[in-house]
Amino acid sequence: MKATRDWFGEALVEVAGEHDDVVVVNCDLGSATKTLMFKETFPERFFECGIAEANSIGVASGLAQEGYRPFVASFGHFLTGKYLEIFQSVGLNDSGVVLVGTHAGLAIGKDGPTQMGLRDLALMRTLHNVQILHPADGDETRQMLGYIVDNHRPTYLRLCRQPQREVHGPGYRFVFGEPDVIRRGEDLAVFTMGGMVEILLDSLPLLRAEGIDPTIVNVSSLPVNRASVERLAREHRSVYVVEDHFVKGGISDELARILLEMEERVRFGGWGVEDYGQAASPADLYERYELDVQGVAARITNFFRDRDRER
Template sequence: MKATRDWFGDILVDVSADNPDVVVVNCDLASAVKTTKFRSTFPERFIEVGIAEANGIGLAAGLAQEGFRPFIASFGHFLTGKFLEIFQSVGLNQSGVVMVGTHAGLAIGKDGPTQMGLRDLALMRTLHNVEVLQPADGHETRQMLEYAVSHRRPTYLRLCRQPQREVHDENYRFRFGYPDVVRPGTGTALFTMGGMVPVVLDALDLLPAGTPRPAVINASSLPLRPSAVREILQPYDQVIVVEDHFLRGGLIDEVGRLVLDLDRHVRFGGWGVHDYGQAGSPGELYERYELDAPRVAGRISAFLASTPADREHR
């Protein structure tokens, strides 16, 4: 059990050993975003800007224009809060910056909505040339970082605070834009990403006996490739999306747009965080927003049992 931010800190050092153009721009959060190991290993490649994400983004964009592959790391909420600078310095200029946003979703807990990364996917998805990555475990984090240092496109890496188990084995191969089927199922495809993948897998084990088990699809990189989604959805006539993010703008919208483009009717549903978020323990928050395993199981059961008319009256 290890958080993807912890995997990031370890693996960044590994991939940087053979990539001397990798530098880190830090925003006074090295211990929280796990760049301390990089700082001690490559001190000459570590730049501290303090509590100044806007300045850090501009600096990182300039370094990218000079041939470096800069990683700028902060809480996802703070980093994407500087959207104007990201738009103009990174996106518009095609600057090859890796923007690392940690503490995704509700798991930051009692610090509350002023620090929760709940809108970051929506913001980054508006920039057509920014690739979004959110690993589900250590295997995927390693392959995503190897991929990120192999090119120079603008990238947003979304990382979780909560420890989570491995859901892939050594045979897994990450391909950008291609969702992977973590667990096959019948009738329904359930899309999720990041820290919600193990939660959804646990939820399926809690479904009543005889309930058809949905397939679990890990949509870990955005934008999704439409042809890959069409191929995955061929056996399914129902789709559910579960995400640790605002209801609008994130994975629900990404998958929903692709489902609408299918040449057949597919029943669609999804849920995430329906307000700005609250302060509380992570357990309390995931329970409140029905994003813990027992309540995910309940929502799946209700979806499978309901009709379109039922949903209209809820």
């Protein structure tokens, strides 16, 4: 197993071999963001700006305006923390910059909330012309890189630190905005993204023991296709969201806007991080926030049982 940041580093070198316009603007975190492989292969296309995300975003925007496809890589918390620079240089100019935010969610562990990417989706979702992508495994990461270099839209690529196993079969094809049904069930649709896909799959034995048969949906790109979400909601009548992100501003909010505008009534709930985060080992943090296998299964079970009591 590898982290999606590792798969990204390898895939970036592969696509850069076929696209001369791909360059990297680095923020002194090449080892952590896995851009050093690119530097070793294409040193003349690698620009080190140091610990200066704001400047890096401006440099990348200028490169994009000149026809390059620049990738700016840093921790997601640091990178999206330069929201003003992203808004001004990337958003307003519609610059084809790829903002690569690694260390999404709680998995950075003991480094704590000052470095956890827990509010990045909320920030990037406010920029209407920025496409957001968050892969669940290596295959999806590689396919996303192919998609990204074939267009010049402003992009936020969210990546995880923790190792993740492959969750897709050989026939999977990434389609931007399309909800990816990982596993088909009958009782309710559970939406998630990134590293939480694996957690949900591992929770299935516990859910089956409670008589719950969920559909698991990987929302790996935003904005999500409204018609597809509505179809899944109609099929299940109950929708739950699990995300390694603040409960506010993430995919819960993305889906809730769609569901509230449907004529049909759909029961909706969700779970994520309700405070600023804490510092501890990743395992302890996921347990504390009920985003480990047992916690997720318990949250979904309680939601499902509450539905039955309401009938």
